[in-house]
Amino acid sequence: xxxxxxxxxxxxxxxxxxxxxxxxxxxxxxxxxxxxxxxxxxxxxxxxxxxxxxxxxxxxxxxxxxxxxxxxxxxxxxxxxxxxxxxxxxxxxxxxxxxxxxxxxxxxxxxxxxxxxxxxxxxxxxxxxxxxxxxxxxxxxxxxxxxxxxxxxxxxxxxxxxxxxxxxxxxxxxxxxxxxxxxxxxxxxxxxxxxxxxxxxxxxxxxxxxxxxxxxxxxxxxxxxxxxxxxxxxxxxxxxxxxxxxxxxxxxxxxxxxxxxxxxxxxxxxxxxxxxxxxxxxxxxxxxxxxxxxxxxxxxxxxxx
Amino acid sequence: xxxxxxxxxxxxxxxxxxxxxxxxxxxxxxxxxxxxxxxxxxxxxxxxxxxxxxxxxxxxxxxxxxxxxxxxxxxxxxxxxxxxxxxxxxxxxxxxxxxxxxxxxxxxxxxxxxxxxxxxxxxxxxxxxxxxxxxxxxxxxxxxxxxxxxxxxxxxxxxxxxxxxxxxxxxxxxxxxxxxxxxxxxxxxxxxxxxxxxxxxxxxxxxxxxxxxxxxxxxxxxxxxxxxxxxxxxxxxxxxxxxxxxxxxxxxxxxxxxxxxxxxxxxxxxxxxxxxxxxxxxxxxxxxxxxxxxxxxxxxx
Numbered sequence: 179x180x181x182x183x184x185x186x187x188x189x190x191x192x193x194x195x196x197x198x199x200x201x202x203x204x205x206x207x208x209x210x211x212x213x214x215x216x217x218x219x220x221x222x223x224x225x226x227x228x229x230x231x232x233x234x235x236x237x238x239x240x241x242x243x244x245x246x247x248x249x250x251x252x253x254x255x256x257x258x259x260x261x262x263x264x265x266x267x268x269x270x271x272x273x274x275x276x277x278x279x280x281x282x283x284x285x286x287x288x289x290x291x292x293x294x295x296x297x298x299x300x301x302x303x304x305x306x307x308x309x310x311x312x313x314x315x316x317x318x319x320x321x322x323x324x325x326x327x328x329x330x331x332x333x334x335x336x337x338x339x340x341x342x343x344x345x346x347x348x349x350x351x352x353x354x355x356x357x358x359x360x361x362x363x364x365x366x367x368x369x370x371x372x373x374x375x376x377x378x379x380x381x382x383x384x385x386x387x388x389x390x391x392x393x394x395x396x397x398x399x400x401x402x403x404x405x406x407x408x409x410x411x412x413x414x415x416x417x418x419x420x421x422x423x424x425x426x427x428x429x430x431x432x433x434x435x436x437x438x439x440x441x442x443x444x445x446x447x448x449x450x451x452x453x454x455x456x457x458x459x460x461x462x463x464x465x466x467x468x469x470x471x472x473x474x475x476x477x478x479x480x481x482x483x
Numbered sequence: 484x485x486x487x488x489x490x491x492x493x494x495x496x497x498x499x500x501x502x503x504x505x506x507x508x509x510x511x512x513x514x515x516x517x518x519x520x521x522x523x524x525x526x527x528x529x530x531x532x533x534x535x536x537x538x539x540x541x542x543x544x545x546x547x548x549x550x551x552x553x554x555x556x557x558x559x560x561x562x563x564x565x566x567x568x569x570x571x572x573x574x575x576x577x578x579x580x581x582x583x584x585x586x587x588x589x590x591x592x593x594x595x596x597x598x599x600x601x602x603x604x605x606x607x608x609x610x611x612x613x614x615x616x617x618x619x620x621x622x623x624x625x626x627x628x629x630x631x632x633x634x635x636x637x638x639x640x641x642x643x644x645x646x647x648x649x650x651x652x653x654x655x656x657x658x659x660x661x662x663x664x665x666x667x668x669x670x671x672x673x674x675x676x677x678x679x680x681x682x683x684x685x686x687x688x689x690x691x692x693x694x695x696x697x698x699x700x701x702x703x704x705x706x707x708x709x710x711x712x713x714x715x716x717x718x719x720x721x722x723x724x725x726x727x728x729x730x731x732x733x734x735x736x737x738x739x740x741x742x743x744x745x746x747x748x749x750x751x752x753x754x755x756x757x758x759x760x761x762x763x764x765x766x767x768x769x770x771x772x773x774x775x776x777x778x779x780x781x782x783x784x
Contacts, residue, residue, distance in 0.1 A: 282770050287713055289573075426574045470580070474578040474582070477572070
């Protein structure tokens with residue numbers, strides 16, 4: 179094993195131990211933080227799929243998550259057997275439709291367009307008076323699974339989110355190493371060469387963007403059930419930036435050099451950032467004053483090398 | 484009336500987007516913290532008015548302060564990020580947003596402040612069509628257009644402007660010709676910050692001054708840049724007016740138009756949703772026909 183692989187394995191093991199052990203230690207606030215972190219990790223991992231393998235720097239991922247969450251709300255806490263696929267499909271459809279336009283551009287322009295579409299979704303959500311407009315609305319309760327109240331227990335719910343995260347990571351990993359994933363990564367490395375080998379780069383990227391959107395919808399499904407409350411705040415552009423920061427932090431150093439490392443790193447970045455924020459918030463209510471400089475220093479340290 | 488409001492919003496957007504589009508186009512730097520400069524400008528104007536009691540001096544303080552902050556941020560952060568991965572730029576400038584928004588919240592409190600207009604500017608004027616329009620908004624429109632003309636003159640007619648244009652077309656070549664590109668970039672960043680800060684200061688009497696005010700403006704500025712073509716100041720000017728008009732007219736025309744098609748209650752529900760989408764639809768339409776924007780910067784592949 180190369181050094182990067184050891185780091186990946188170590189981080190993955192640490193993450194697994196943490197996420198699995200939390201319900202054994204606490205069932206209070208700490209558990210709800212861990213559950214939210216695991217749900218956000220699903221969002222971060224799906225963003226990493228587009229960003230790390232497709233080179234698509236989306237600044238609108240919170241919109242996919244929000245659309246998944248609103249799908250849960252709109253279905254009136256219907257059974258997960260159909261609301262979970264519904265949340266993923268709605269978010270994927272949004273990603274597909276906006277991707278058609280956004281993928282006409284690349285790089286910085288792509289980032290700005292995805293941000294603008296995300297903001298559009300935010301304003302639309304705020305004007306939906308059926309769902310409480312800007313104030314949002316509480317769910318009727320946790321989503322039942324096949325008619326049972328499986329998700330009512332806090333520990334059971336946490337393990338369901340963690341299982342969902344693992345499954346999502348495995349599916350995205352399988353996609354990334356498949357012939358399709360090779361083409362996607364080839365188009366990231368060199369668009370022209372991939373195109374001259376006969377790949378339709380825009381179509382490949384659109385597929386990746388849609389898959390990422392479906393992953394965002396999945397994260398939204400769990401986030402809505404975590405807080406049992408959905409408001410437009412979940413689509414705010416700061417949420418997209420937050421997810422990007424998780425992914426970027428998780429791709430620093432040796433983790434950014436392999437497929438496994440990138441996926442594990444995104445999940446670890448999400449959980450790590452949430453824990454860091456909670457830790458700083460324990461020190462001072464003005465914790466962004468500390469987190470902001472930490473992020474700046476991390477970025478400057480990364481470009482120095 | 485709505486058209487004038489739209490033009491006036493457009494002029495403000497142009498002041499913010501002009502600096503940002505140059506930073507994108509010339510330096511290939513993603514500066515998410517540009518909205519923060521707008522917010523800072525507004526707060527500096529509020530402070531300036533408290534200290535000096537003069538509205539004009541307050542605007543000057545805001546512009547000078549924003550220029551200084553722009554220079555300082557460039558020295559401390561931005562200049563290390565030129566030519567590096569976009570992701571690190573996103574990380575660093577996102578960190579700056581957290582720092583400055585929370586800083587403003589800590590210093591000034593989360594509640595919105597307001598900047599009172601001086602008596603002389605608070606009245607309304609009678610326009611030729613028999614329409615009463617606030618004097619300050621009219622001055623804002625005229626002043627913004629004047630600044631845009633000044634910017635045009637600087638970029639087209641001075642040596643500094645020539646260097647900026649050269650940097651936009653081929654920065655490595657300019658560097659090889661012996662121009663200190665790093666210093667040039669620093670000045671561009673600082674001037675962009677000053678324009679954004681000034682926009683925040685002059686907008687302050689019309690809006691609530693609060694820590695989060697930079698975010699929505701940043702996104703509107705992004706739409707302007709995408710529509711106008713990245714790196715193109717003229718594109719930004721045309722697009723800013725277009726976006727301003729679309730936003731202002733969209734709010735009234737779409738709701739009125741829907742009222743003809745739907746029941747009043749349905750129109751009242753769908754209207755605001757469609758109106759807030761209007762500028763993004765504009766962006767989508769422009770991109771569908773001109774993927775590089777309306778007036779893309781020339782000399783770049």
